[in-house]
Amino acid sequence: MPAAISVIVPVHNSARFLKACLEHLKRSSFQDYECIVVDDGSTDDSAEVAKAAGATLRTTDRRRGPAYARNIGAKSAQGEILFFIDADVCVSPNTLERVHANFEQDPELTAVMGSYDDVPESQDFISLYKNLMHSYVHHTSRHEACTFWSGCGAIRKSVFEEFSGFDESYERPAIEDIELGYRLNAAKKKLLLDPTMLVKHLKRWSFFGLIKTDIMDRGIPWTELILRDRMLPNDLNLQLSQRVSVALVFLLILCAMYTTLRVGRSFTLAILTLLFLMLAQFGVESRWRTQPKALVAMLGLMAFIVYLAWVTYSGWLIPPVIIAYALLFFRHRYAFKTQRARRISGALCGAYLVGTVVFTFLYLPFERTALLFYAVLMIVILLNSQFYVFLAGRTGRLLALAAIPFHLLYHFYNGISFGVGMVRHVFRRAFAPHNVVPQAKDASVSQDR
Structure with missing residues (x-):
């Protein structure tokens, strides 16, 4: 049977x-x-x-x-x-x-x-x-x-x-x-x-590998499929909140560029510093043997922050940032004998990290275009807040914090994928109007038990 x-x-x-x-x-x-x-x-x-x-x-x-x-x-x-x-x-x-x-x-x-x-x-x-x-x-x-x-x-x-x-x-x-x-x-x-x-x-x-898969293997082909079938369901990765988030991330980038032109490099320095602090937990997990590119990217970001601090005469911003990263590094790499010791060290690192973030926020400019940037950023975070809460419950608050910039990047390259997919769809319609979707063919296959 x-x-x-x-x-x-x-x-x-x-x-x-x-x-x-x-x-x-x-x-x-x-x-x-x-x-x-x-x-x-x-x-x-x-x-x-x-x-x-x-x-x-x-x-x-x-x-x-x-x-x-x-x-x-x-x-x-x-x-x-x-x-x-x-x-x-x-x-x-x-x-x-x-x-x-x-x-x-x-x-x-x-x-x-x-x-x-x-x-x-x-x-x-x-x-x-x-x-x-x-x-x-x-x-x-x-x-x-x-x-x-x-x-x-x-x-x-x-x-x-x-x-x-x-x-x-x-x-x-x-x-x-x-x-x-x-x-x-x-x-x-x-x-x-x-x-x-x-x-x-x-x-x-x-x-x-994640970015390549999301763009080349998923995002662009999925966009072409949506346009081919004229079907955009409000479900899974295509929910309305996700589409709005993509649009807001591009608005966020425009606001950041305009604010930088008006305020200068001090705004860029503060934003990159906050980004570095949010990614700190990801950075301390990166190892040369397994994630050399990620480690190089984090070190490159730190070097660029140091350079901007130097040219904007804001060197006082560097020590607290480096100390925050060092504390997370030592906590991640060295085991504690008891769970209580680990909880205490986590609380201290978290408190210092929050203090450094607040300290950096005080350095941010608060003029009209900058306020628009902050408002758009908060809206995007709130739209996706349930996901961050879900992450925090399973990975901890520091990793959930590190996920925010990655999620912003995810929305950004989803928008890029949609744009490229639209161009490819129009190009194929224009130059291959009689192209049809191939159906499953007979296969060359050998059998074994």
Whole structure:
């Protein structure tokens, strides 16, 4: 008798993550499933890991992308429900149980997607920020979804085949899952977001890897998809508050530029000093071996602040800033014998940091254009305050504070992505008016057990 659920895992050079992924699947409370691993042109021992775990193995002739790999897995699946997960996630003990229950409880349900949990495997700042933002968005969005997510998403096989699966023209990990979700939504299929259907993300993000993924693999293609389908739902990352935040961040930049022209470099010095203090916790976590670019960026920012303080005769601003950074550095790098000692040191560091921030605020100019800058900044922070509270509850207040400038940067490059996506969409409409979206093709695939 065929399994109730077919779990499909595409993998490319992720043997270490895949091993953990398959081990957690075996610990599921729901055992009526088959596991199909599709090795998408890996050069490591991903295939051997899949075989050792007893998974059904499919291999492609070369790297073709996760959309292609998932379609291959779906063709081999025996279950009525296809459950897609990435190789770098681990299911919770009840994840498969939640998948099965959702479809059993609602015969009209076409697809369901879950969420990352709020305890990411990697505890560095960038990974915490990225994974917890995903968790927050999925836990606060409407349960009636209008898209799909293949990192932890299930769909009826009959519907998946009816819609020809994922669009294989996406040869890199991109928005092939969102694109499928938009097609399903346009056909009035019922889609569900279940925030209790959890997986743990194992990936360790880097700063520049995060930006590249958000812009090139997500932001620009997603914009083109929105314009192609003329669909801009007020949900997930496209909520109205997020769109307003993007517009306000660009207004904030204009205000900062105009205020600098009117007031001079002293305004820039104060703003960069506040930025440095907010990023201090991120800076002390950066290590040369793992995050050399981040460390260089923080040291470069400090050097530029020292230079501006020197040329504006504001050298008195430098010592308190350096002391604040040094206190956080020593607290992060040296362990305390008791929890009480760590709490006391944290309170002292926090008090000193707050005092330094207040001291820097007193140095800020308070003229009309500067006040507009402060007002816009406060509005953006308030619009996203629930996310910062969510972060503070799971990472601590210092890391939540460091997340604010990263979130402003996130809104900024989302705006850039939207602009580039619009230009590309118009260009393609003008020069390739008869271009159609490719459908899933027959695949070159070898089979193994």
